[in-house]
Structure formats: structure tokens, C-alpha cells
């Protein structure tokens with residue numbers, strides 16, 4: 001049963017990065033869109049993520065619940081040592097969610113829109129940055145459970161080159177996902193051309209940031225090169241991802257909506273998979289050398305069993321209805337309904 | 341401010357903020373579904389307008405509920421890591437089921453908000469009902485988790501170890517039913533009277549009177565019935581804690597000395613040092629009767645507990661008086677409403693009548709916050725009653741007071757913005773009435 005829980009944990013993280021990521025990315029794209037295009041991109045964003053926005057962020061909540069029910073030691077340790085970045089991420093989540101809805105439901109369209117837009121774009125950037133940073137800090141090996149000084153216990157675990165570079169990498173990935181996703185929604189040629197350029201820009205940014213991550217890891221003694229050398233599986237996965245990225249680059253202007261999205265999704269999934277494979281079964285790596293793994297940090301006995309059943313039961317309800325929701329709104333979209 | 345106090349305040353502020361949006365999220369879908377049903381049956385366009393007007397408000401409240409809830413699921417760890425280390429696996433069952441309920445709610449809301457004129461009318465109506473039912477389910481589940489903190493069950497506590505954990509038994513602890521019942525009713529009372537009050541005010545202003553009357557009646561039908569049932573459910577809760585958490589009951593009643601045939605104390609200021617209550621009205625034997633159904637029964641007082649296990653008497657007592665006092669006032673308003681619908685139809689338009697309900701707008705929510713203060717402060721000094729002390733659960737990180745200030749700042753700004761948006765939304769109602777006849781009208785303004 002523990003494996004069911006682990007699979008769900010991995011699955012929720014993956015879906016949060018993919019769906020939530022595309023969602024954050026839309027705000028990041030908005031940030032790098034010239035003023036004259038902004039309104040169009042905004043409308044496009046709203047049409048695409050409006051109906052599923054709320055469902056996207058549920059994956060984060062599921063992840064958190066799985067952590068505190070199934071792996072309480074992990075939840076507790078990260079809450080203590082990564083208190084500060086977690087708070088900053090929360091501020092991002094609050095700002096983003098509220099600004100997104102407020103700007104579309106405000107009955108009057110006036111200067112308040114400027115405020116909402118500012119909060120929306122800035123927090124679209126802040127949230128994934130800290131998400132990536134927290135993820136990196138958890139496996140970066142700088143958490144010191146025995147530290148007594150403030151900086152050592154609460155700051156250095158996450159304020160370091162490796163974590164920051166993974167934060168930037170995550171932002172790039174989100175922008176990449178959203179750009180590719182939005183290409184499929186473009187209303188006219190000009191818009192499409194614009195979005196294709198953005199997609200390529202973010203592909204470059206992702207590759208570049210990925211390089212920086214490895215560099216930072218080397219400098220900080222985080223054993224990450226194993227990901228590239230030595231492990232045949234991870235090397236294979238990353239190679240496939242690279243191929244997919246190249247195909248995407250070339251085919252983007254012509255490829256159908258489904259293909260380009262599938263490729264983009266595949267790239268991100270592959271990166272996460274390689275990371276996951278490389279680190280399994282560790283979740284938290286501490287400087288003391290005693291790592292928390294999905295095995296030694298799991299709750300003992302019945303809680304794991306009931307959690308697994310609750311998750312299985314839940315997915316029987318959720319997956320079909322979520323699928324139907326996405327299907328309904330995809331199906332009925334037609335070019336005529338595209339205003340902008 | 342010391343860190344423990346700051347953490348307690350931060351938790352209280354966050355929960356006190358979330359609960360308002362959670363209640364609205366639980367109850368408004370039922371109001372919308374009722375009005376939507378009326379529309380489908382009678383085809384009166386005003387009902388459609390009402391449903392839509394409400395649903396825009398709900399979208400704003402929903403997102404605020406969702407983000408504040410997300411904050412809470414992190415805060416449990418950020419503030420109380422040592423509590424979650426042990427409690428997580430034990431009281432996690434409701435949270436894992438709640439995930440499903442939230443998800444269904446979010447999906448159904450997607451269908452409902454974006455589904456006008458896209459699906460068959462009854463399927464569309466049904467998605468609205470699903471929003472309500474799953475909202476209620478999540479409310480009940482999370483209250484079951486809170487009830488576990490009051491009435492720990494489903495594990496053996498041996499030498500500081502939590503053994504033989506059974507999450508199902510933990511979920512169905514002794515307190516879950518009474519708390520869930522009382523909470524559900526409270527959500528209907530507080531939202532019902534708040535909504536009715538706002539629409540009563542609009543009727544007084546003479547705008548779209550017919551529209552606002554429909555809204556007023558729907559809100560009060562739900563709120564009124566719940567308000568009348570509330571004291572009954574409150575009595576069940578009181579009888580329950582008299583047995584389970586006698587220290588909390590004693591603090592609520594400022595009952596210092598154990599004795600038989602104990603009077604009920606109404607109002608008054610507890611004087612904790614001298615163990616007496618000043619300026620109170622006493623009803624002989626009534627507390628014994630309310631707690632145990634017998635005027636002569638013994639009621640345990642605070643003297644049975646060591647000083648360090650006493651909850652803060654002043655806060656608990658006053659909060660309890662506020663809840664019960666407002667509860668009774670709301671029962672009065674509800675009876676007045678039902679009486680006038682039955683016998684005195686002309687009152688429904690009278691200005692004094694509408695003003696009474698305008699004044700009633702905040703009362704339900706004040707009672708709700710007061711009630712939670714009773715439950716949570718009355719549990720102190722325990723975070724898990726009788727098992728783990730709050731002071732032993734707090735995070736070791738220093739400077740929690742700064743995050744408290746930040747959160748208070750954020751919540752105050754959010755409250756201001758939400759109020760501002762709501763006022764704009766209400767002012768915009770005549771607009772939507774004019775457009776109402778156009779079936780293709782886009783229900784959501786997009787700034788394209």
C-alpha cells in the first residue's frame with residue numbers, strides 16, 4: 001500500500017508542475033509581453049485556464065495532505081527549516097489566486113485592473129520560483145537538523161546557489177509550458193507568431209537555466225552530475241527529452257495543438273522522472289547524513305493503508321469528472337468564439 | 341510578543357478569516373440552486389438574474405476561501421510542526437477525504453460557472469447542487485479533524501508514544517457528530533442572515549425591490565430554519581462537553597466550585613482571582629439541568645483541575661455569552677419572519693421590519709466566531725486535549741510575530757478588497773437586469 005501512496009505523491013507533484021506550471025507560466029508570459037499585445041494574451045489566458053484554474057491548484061493541496069498524513073516527519077522537518085521560503089511561496093499563492101479572479105470578476109473595469117495585473121504577474125513569478133527552490137533545498141543536502149543558530153537552521157538550507165538556480169529553472173519551465181500551450185489557442189497568425197517566438201525563447205531559457213543548475217550543483221557539492229553520467233536510465237530519459245525539445249522547436253509553427261502540447265508535457269515529465277529516479281527513495285537529504293526516505297519517513301501501520309484507500313476512492317470520482325470538464329470545454333471551443 | 345502567543349494569534353486570525361469564506365462557500369450554492377430551480381420551473385428571468393448575480397459573488401468568495409485554506413494546510417506545519425508530526429497520520433483521514441470533496445467542488449464549480457447555455461439546463465443545475473453538497477462534506481470532514489483535537493481517539497498513548505493508530509476511529513471520535521451538526525447549522529445561520537440583511541438594505545433603498553425580495557426570502561428560509569434548530573444542537577454540544585471536557589464547560593460558565601444544583605450564570609464578568617462572577621444573573625439549578633438533564637446533578641468546577649490546566653476563563657465565558665445571546669436574538673428574528681409570512685404579509689414591506697434584518701446582518705458571523713473561540717480557547721492549554729500541550733507543539737523558529745503582522749496585513753487588505761468588489765457587484769445588479777433578455781450575453785466580463 002505504501003507504493004500506492006508513493007505513486008500518488010509523485011503523480012500529484014507531476015500534475016501540479018504540469019498544470020499549475022502552465023498556469024503560472026501564463027502570468028510569466030504576460031510579464032514579457034509588450035504592452036500592445038497584453039490584453040489579447042490576458043483574454044487568451046482567461047479562456048484557457050479559467051474553467052480549470054481551481055482544479056489545478058488542488059494538486060498542491062493533495063501533495064501537502066499526502067505529506068502530512070503519510071510522511072509526517074518530512075512535512076514537519078521541511079516546515080521548520082524551510083519556514084521562510086514556504087511563507088514566501090504562500091504569499092505568492094494568495095496574490096496570484098485572488099488577483100486572477102478579482103480582475104475578471106470586478107464589476108467595473110478601471111484602474112484597479114492595473115493593480116490586479118501587477119500582483120498577478122509578479123506572484124506568477126514568485127510562486128514557481130520558491131516552489132523550485134524548496135524542492136531543491138529539500139534534496140540539496142544543506143538542511144542541518146542539529147543547527148542552533150538562526151542562519152544555519154533557517155536560512156542557509158535554502159539560500160544557496162543550487163536552490164536559487166533550480167528556482168529560476170522552474171520559472172523557465174513554467175514559461176515554456178504556458179507558451180507552448182497558448183500557441184494552440186492563438187486567435188490569428190500574428191498572435192501565433194508571437195507565441196511561437198516566446199516558446200522558443202523559453203526553450204532557450206530552460207536549457208540555459210538547466211546548465212546553470214548543474215554548474216551550481218558542482219560548485220556546492222550537490223552530487224547531481226550522476227544524473228548526466230553513469231546512470232543509464234536517467235541519461236536515456238534526458239536524451240529523449242532533448243530530442244523532444246528539438247522536434248518541438250522545429251515543428252512548433254506547423255504541429256497540431258495536441259502534438260506540441262504532448263511534446264512539451266513529455267519534456268517536463270522526463271526531467272522530473274530523471275530527478276525522481278536519481279534520488280529515489282530519498283525525499284529530504286540532510287547535512288547530518290541521515291536522510292529521510294519514502295520508507296523510513298512513512299507513517300507506520302494503518303494510516304498509510306487508509307490514505308491509500310482514500311486516494312484510490314477519490315480518483316474514481318475525480319479523474320472521470322475532471323476529464324469530462326476538460327473535454328467539454330475543449331470540444332465546444334471553436335474559432336468563431338475567439339474574440340480578442 | 342513571545343513566539344507561542346504570536347503563533348496562537350496567527351492560527352486564530354487565519355482560521356477566523358477562513359471560516360467566513362468557508363461558510364459562504366458551503367451555503368451560497370444551496371441558495372443559488374434554489375433560485376436556479378425556481379427559474380427552471382417558473383421561467384421568470386429575475387430568478388436567472390439572481391442566480392447569476394449570486395454566482396459572481398460566490399466566485400470571489402470561493403477563491404478567497406481556497407487561498408486561505410491553502411495557507412492553513414501549510415500553517416499547521418509552519419506553526420505547529422511537533423503537533424503535526426504525531427497528529428498528521430492520526431487525524432489525517434478527514435483531510436485525505438476532504439481532498440476529494442474539494443476536487444469535486446472545484447470541478448463542479450467549473451461546470452457551473454462556465455456552463456450557462458452550454459449544457460442541458462438540468463445537468464447544469466445539478467452541477468450547482470454538487471458544489472453545495474461537496475462543500476458541506478468538506479466542512480463536516482474538517483470539523484471532524486478539529487473534534488479529534490477536543491476528543492482524541494483512535495490511538496493508544498503510551499510513554500509519550502502514539503501507538504496502534506486507527507484513522508477511522510479517530511475520525512469518528514465522540515465529538516465529531518455534535519460539532520459537525522452545530523457547525524453546519526451555524527454556516528446556514530450566519531450566511532443566511534448576512535445575505536438577507538444585504539438584500540433587505542437594497543429593498544430599503546428601493547432598487548429592484550422584486551429582485552431583492554426573492555433573494556431575501558430564499559436566504560431567510562434557510563437561515564431561519566437553521567437558527568431555530570441551533571439552540572437544540574447547542575444543547576447537545578453542551579451536554580456532550582459536560583462529560584468529555586468538563587474544564588471547558590466550567591470555563592464557559594465561569595463555574596469555579598464543584599457542586600450540586602448549580603445555577604446558570606447569564607452575563608457577568610468573571611473575577612478569576614476571587615473565583616466569583618460579578619454582575620451576573622443566576623437561574624437556580626439551571627446549569628445542572630442543561631448539562632445533565634437534572635436540576636440536582638453535580639457539575640464539575642474548575643477546582644477539580646490543577647491551575648496549569650485551566651483554560652482562560654474570561655475569554656471563554658464572554659465568548660460563550662455572546663454566542664448564546666446572539667443565537668437567541670436570531671431565533672427571535674426567524675420567528676418574526678415566519679410569523680409575518682404566515683399571518684402578517686404587510687410587515688414584509690415595512691421599513692422597521694427590513695431595518696431589523698439589516699441590523700441582523702453581522703450577528704450570525706459574530707456568533708460563529710464567538711463559538712469557535714469557545715471551542716478553541718476552551719481547549720487550552722491543550723492542543724490535543726489531555727495529550728499534548730500547545731506550548732510543546734509550537735515551532736522552534738524565532739520571530740513568528742513578524743509573520744503574524746504580515747498575515748494580519750494581508751488578511752485585512754483581502755477583506756477590504758472583497759468588500760469593495762462586493763459593493764461594486766451589488767451596485768452593478770441593475771446592469772445585469774437590463775441585459776437579462778439577451779441569451780447570448782457573456783456572463784463574465786473579460787477585458788478583451
Ligand code: HDD
Nearest residue numbers: 519522523526529571574575577578667707708711712715
Ligand atoms: C451562528 C452561529 C452560532 C450560534 C447562533 C450558536 N452557536 Fe454554538 N457554536 C458555533 C456557532 C453558533 C460554532 C460553529 O462556532 C461552534 C464552534 C465549534 C463548533 O462545533 O461549533 C460552536 C460551539 C458551541 C459549543 C462548544 C462545542 C464544543 O466545544 O464541542 C457549545 C456548548 C455551543 N456552541 C452551544 C450553543 C448554544 C447553547 C447556542 C444557543 C443559542 C449556540 N451555541 C448558538
Ligand code: HEM
Nearest residue numbers: 361362365366401402405406409410412413442475479482
Ligand atoms: C471549521 C473549520 C473549517 C471549515 C468549516 C472549512 C470548510 C471549507 C470549505 C467549505 C471550503 C471550500 C471553500 C469555498 O467553497 O469557498 C474550504 C476550503 C479549504 N479549506 Fe477549509 N475549512 C475549515 C478549516 C480548514 C483547515 C483547518 C484547513 C487546513 C488544514 C482547511 C483547508 C482548506 C483548503 C486547503 C481549502 C481550499 C480548497 C479548494 O481549493 O477548494 N480548512 N474549507
Ligand code: HEM
Nearest residue numbers: 348351352355356359482485486712713716717722723730
Ligand atoms: C474555522 C474555524 C476555526 C476557528 C475560528 C478556530 C479558532 C481558533 C482559535 C481562536 C485558536 C487559538 C486558541 C488559543 O490559543 O487560545 C485556535 C487554535 C488552533 N486551532 Fe482552531 N479554529 C477553527 C477550526 C479549527 C480546525 C478545523 C482545526 C484543525 C483541524 C483547528 C486547529 C487549530 C490548531 C492546531 C490551533 C493551535 C493550537 C491551539 O491553540 O490549541 N482549528 N483556533
